[in-house]
Amino acid sequence: MRIVSLLPSATESLLAITGRADCPGAALVGRSHECDFPLGAGLEDVPVLTAARTAFESSAQIDRAVSAQLADGQSLYTLNVELLAQLKPDLIITQDLCRVCSIDLNAVRVAAARLSSHPEILSLNPTTIEGVLDDVLEIGRATGLFDVAAARVAALRERLYRAEEFVTPFAAAPTVVFLEWTDPLFVGGHWTPQLIERAGGLHPLNPTAAPESAGAAAGPIGQTLRAAGPSIRIPAEVVAAIRPDRVIVCPCGLSLEDAWRETQLLSRHAWWRDLPAVRAGRVAVVDGNQMFNRPGPRLVDAFEWLVGWLNDRPGTIPAEFPWRTLA
Numbered sequence: 001m002r003i004v005s006l007l008p009s010a011t012e013s014l015l016a017i018t019g020r021a022d023c024p025g026a027a028l029v030g031r032s033h034e035c036d037f038p039l040g041a042g043l044e045d046v047p048v049l050t051a052a053r054t055a056f057e058s059s060a061q062i063d064r065a066v067s068a069q070l071a072d073g074q075s076l077y078t079l080n081v082e083l084l085a086q087l088k089p090d091l092i093i094t095q096d097l098c099r100v101c102s103i104d105l106n107a108v109r110v111a112a113a114r115l116s117s118h119p120e121i122l123s124l125n126p127t128t129i130e131g132v133l134d135d136v137l138e139i140g141r142a143t144g145l146f147d148v149a150a151a152r153v154a155a156l157r158e159r160l161y162r163a164e165e166f167v168t169p170f171a172a173a174p175t176v177v178f179l180e181w182t183d184p185l186f187v188g189g190h191w192t193p194q195l196i197e198r199a200g201g202l203h204p205l206n207p208t209a210a211p212e213s214a215g216a217a218a219g220p221i222g223q224t225l226r227a228a229g230p231s232i233r234i235p236a237e238v239v240a241a242i243r244p245d246r247v248i249v250c251p252c253g254l255s256l257e258d259a260w261r262e263t264q265l266l267s268r269h270a271w272w273r274d275l276p277a278v279r280a281g282r283v284a285v286v287d288g289n290q291m292f293n294r295p296g297p298r299l300v301d302a303f304e305w306l307v308g309w310l311n312d313r314p315g316t317i318p319a320e321f322p323w324r325t326l327a
Helices: 008-018 058-072 079-087 105-113 129-143 148-166 191-198 219-223 237-241 256-266 300-312
Strands: 001-007 027-031 050-052 078-079 090-097 120-122 176-182 183-185 246-249 283-286 324-327
Touching: 001 008, 008 027, 008 090, 008 129, 008 148, 008 300, 027 079, 058 176, 078 105, 078 300, 079 148, 090 129, 105 120, 129 148, 129 191, 129 300, 148 300, 176 191, 176 256, 183 219, 183 237, 191 237, 256 283, 256 324, 283 300
Parallel strands: 001 027, 001 090, 090 120, 176 246, 246 283
Antiparallel strands: 050 078, 176 183, 283 324
């Protein structure tokens, strides 16, 4: 099978199953420009099919550029259709969850319709951690490696359960603000509030809710039913009003260095300096390009980090997790 992945999280999930890009029987023959993990799996030899139309200068600049392009109906990414045809994929993995995160599904469908290989299109759209794990199984099904995928998912679930044992349900839950963008301010959505709540925190600016059919959705089983909506824009005065105990700055798609610079810019504002979390030195800056924003296996690493940081359990934090504390 010849596979093209246009989604970094899908590439991570695929390689969690196959081990390498050149796996016999399930070879990754094309990827997006953002597919850069896992290291040492042969990704550097896989042709790149996409490119971004915008380059990062600042959070405000990217927000203006993205808003203008979306308003004009333009895609934020380009797709090398000629190279895609040459690769003759049997399976193309993409998404339809976020137009900002990667190339849109319609563009992929139009390109795939022209291919002589008539590839299957697998679109992944998880909104919860359970959905993320289910997508690993979906990739396993599509590649004929379901049993291997099921074993990988079982191991990931075990890590989630093991980390959750360090959360004390009787302790006072800290109020957390998770900033997925800094100018303008956006708070995290989908799986992020879910992970924060399971790690023992509160995320009141975009909390999870249970479907009407689930009742209170209490307890370990009920937690899997609770979900939050997408990331939402929040005024600074609202962030200040809830007086967060902890703040996580994890801008979508930014490296740790870029996230650190954007966090430094926040310190110019009086509302930011007055936050209890800032005064207490409880602000964490995280690499958004690698952690939290990609709905793939490393969300388990992100959860282990959350449990460790929110519950003062440093032993649960994965080695080399990309984060810094803002003193």
